[in-house]
Amino acid sequence: MSALYKLSARRIDGGKQSLSDYKGKVLLIVNVASKCGFTPQYAGLEALWQKYRERGLAVLGFPCNQFGGQEPGDEAAIGEFCSLTYDVTFPMFAKVDVNGDATHPVFAFLKAGAPGILGTEGIKWNFTKFLVDRKGAVVDRYASAHKPEDMADEIERLL
Numbered sequence: 001m002s003a004l005y006k007l008s009a010r011r012i013d014g015g016k017q018s019l020s021d022y023k024g025k026v027l028l029i030v031n032v033a034s035k036c037g038f039t040p041q042y043a044g045l046e047a048l049w050q051k052y053r054e055r056g057l058a059v060l061g062f063p064c065n066q067f068g069g070q071e072p073g074d075e076a077a078i079g080e081f082c083s084l085t086y087d088v089t090f091p092m093f094a095k096v097d098v099n100g101d102a103t104h105p106v107f108a109f110l111k112a113g114a115p116g117i118l119g120t121e122g123i124k125w126n127f128t129k130f131l132v133d134r135k136g137a138v139v140d141r142y143a144s145a146h147k148p149e150d151m152a153d154e155i156e157r158l159l
Contacts, residue, residue, distance in 0.1 A: 002136020007105050009062070010094040012075045017093070019106065025058045026158045027132035028151070029110060031098045031123060032061045033070035034081045038127040042086035044148030048155065049090040055159045056134065059090035062106070064098050067126050071095060098123045113138025133158050 005020040030045060042061075049059040063078050065071040071078065075094050082088035096104035099122050103111075110130040111121040129142040131154060139158065142151065 004106070004109050004132065004136040007109065009096070009104065009106055012063075012079045012092040012094055014075070014094070017091070022058050022060075023136070024134050025056045026052075026134055026155060027058050027060060027130075028148075028155070029060045029062065029106065029130045029132065031064040031096075031107070031126055031128055032092075033064060033067065033126040034073065034078060036067070036070040036126040038125075038144050041127050041148055042082060042088055046086060046088055046090060048148050048152065051152075052155055052159060053090075057155060057159065061088070061090060061092045062098070062104070063092070063095040064126060065095060066097055066099055070126055098128075110138055110141070114141035116141060131155070131158070 005023050008016055008018045011017045028048065032042065033039060045059050048057065063071045079092060082092060096107065098104065098107040111123065114130060115121050116124065125144040127144040129146065131139045131151065133139050140154065
């Protein structure tokens, strides 16, 4: 069993979510922010969720305020923004750190499984995307500028 499925995270509504609940699904895990130049990617992430969720894709959004203070609100404000602005329905989680001493264990796992350029593990900006296969293995890491819709072929292959 993948170590990913032994982890859990706090949902945006405050409840605890075990990642084992996503066992057998293809996962697209993204660190998101409401006030970022890449924030419009919420629409593309939602489109992927709507198109592929019945086939086994789960998009998981993890707000992060580590890059330029671009996610300053609390969970209620983040949830309201995502719902009202982008009609986000995919699972959203509580704000996390993706770098540094307080890195959330989910992102420690993802970064170890798919290091960045030159083997560095640090996430460079919001909307870094990690694609995980049905067995819980990290398949790839995509930079912030990589549009969600450009991942459709890779997602199709994993489904």
